[in-house]
Amino acid sequence: QSVLTQPPSASGTPGQRVTISCSGSSSNIGSNTVSWYQQLPGTAPKLLLYSNNERPSGVPDRFSGSKSGTSASLAISGLQSEDEANYYCATWDDSLNGVVFGGGTKLTVL
Amino acid sequence: EVLLVESGGGLVQPGGSLRLSCAASGFTFDDYAMHWVRQAPGKGLEWVSTVTWNSINIGYADSVRGRFTISRDNAKNSLYLQMNSLRAEDTAFYYCAKDILVGPPSGGVDVWGRGTTVTVSS
Numbered sequence: 356q357s358v359l360t361q362p363p364s365a366s367g368t369p370g371q372r373v374t375i376s377c378s379g380s381s382s383n384i385g386s387n388t389v390s391w392y393q394q395l396p397g398t399a400p401k402l403l404l405y406s407n408n409e410r411p412s413g414v415p416d417r418f419s420g421s422k423s424g425t426s427a428s429l430a431i432s433g434l435q436s437e438d439e440a441n442y443y444c445a446t447w448d449d450s451l452n453g454v455v456f457g458g459g460t461k462l463t464v465l
Numbered sequence: 466e467v468l469l470v471e472s473g474g475g476l477v478q479p480g481g482s483l484r485l486s487c488a489a490s491g492f493t494f495d496d497y498a499m500h501w502v503r504q505a506p507g508k509g510l511e512w513v514s515t516v517t518w519n520s521i522n523i524g525y526a527d528s529v530r531g532r533f534t535i536s537r538d539n540a541k542n543s544l545y546l547q548m549n550s551l552r553a554e555d556t557a558f559y560y561c562a563k564d565i566l567v568g569p570p571s572g573g574v575d576v577w578g579r580g581t582t583v584t585v586s587s
Contacts, residue, residue: 357509390565390573392510399577400510405565411575443510447572452524454500454512454572 358383359444361457368465372432375460377444379425383455387447389427391420394441394459403442404429431462439464467491467576469561474581481551481585487544487561487578495519495539498570501546503557503583513559514546515570522569529555551585558582 360378367373377389388407392400402411407427408420419430427446431438444457473485485501501513514535515524523535534547544561558580565573 387572390571392574394510399560399579400574401577402565402573402575405571405573405575441509445510445512445572445574447570452522453515453526454502454570454574456502456510456512459509 357458358448358451358455359446359457361442361444361460363458364461364463366463366465367431367434369434369436371434372430373434373462374431375429375442375444375462377427377429377457379427379446379455381425382450383425383446383448384422384427385425386449389420389422389444389446391418391429392443392445393438394443396440400443434464436464438462467563469563469576469578471559471561471578471581474559474583476584476586477551478587479552479585482547482549483551483583485546485548485559485561485581485583487546489542489544489561489563492563492576494537494542496567498564498568499537499544500562500564500570500574501535501544502560502562502574502577503555504560504580505554505557508557511557515564516544517570518568548583551583553585556583556585 561578563576565575
């Protein structure tokens with residue numbers, strides 16, 4: 356199983372606010388910043404957030420992130436049908452000397 | 466435009482070898498750590514390996530350590546992954562990825578290649 360723990364699924368209706376959690380440990384989230392990725396079927400992942408809550412240019416401000424201790428979360432407000440995708444959290448792990456990913460959360464827009 | 470283009474994937478028998486390449490363009494390649502990330506069919510993202518800008522610090526996932534070797538040629542703006550003793554469980558889509566920050570690897574990736582498919586089967 357994955358080093359970082361995410362819920363396997365999440366859902367919401369258009370316009371709603373949805374949060375996805377990501378739980379780790381002191382050697383990863385507790386010591387390093389978290390990034391979030393969106394992956395649509397058949398495509399490469401796309402960076403949504405880095406350094407816990409920074410958005411690359413082009414990412415809507417509907418996407419936001421936070422981190423506290425050894426956990427992080429992604430919030431999507433004003434949910435849209437195009438947000439239906441898989442979402443992954445990731446960070447560096449000082450003990451493993453590598454990148455660790457969450458198992459992914461499949462977001463369904465009802 | 467920042468681009469990463471992978472090549473070298475294909476079908477190989479168990480125990481065989483493949484060498485993946487990744488050609489980078491549009492950024493100062495030797496400023497950044499680079500990663501290989503894979504995704505098995507229907508599964509999540511799995512980190513494979515990371516190399517720092519100067520190749521001093523290299524890391525491997527336990528699942529590939531001792532079988533895979535990451536390397537880079539900054540003069541050619543290229544990243545490589547030599548994969549030996551391949552197993553069925555190595556079957557996946559392999560992505561080349563650029564770290565988002567200059568300097569030590571952060572675990573954040575801002576540029577992904579389109580990927581290349583590796584299938585290990587007899």
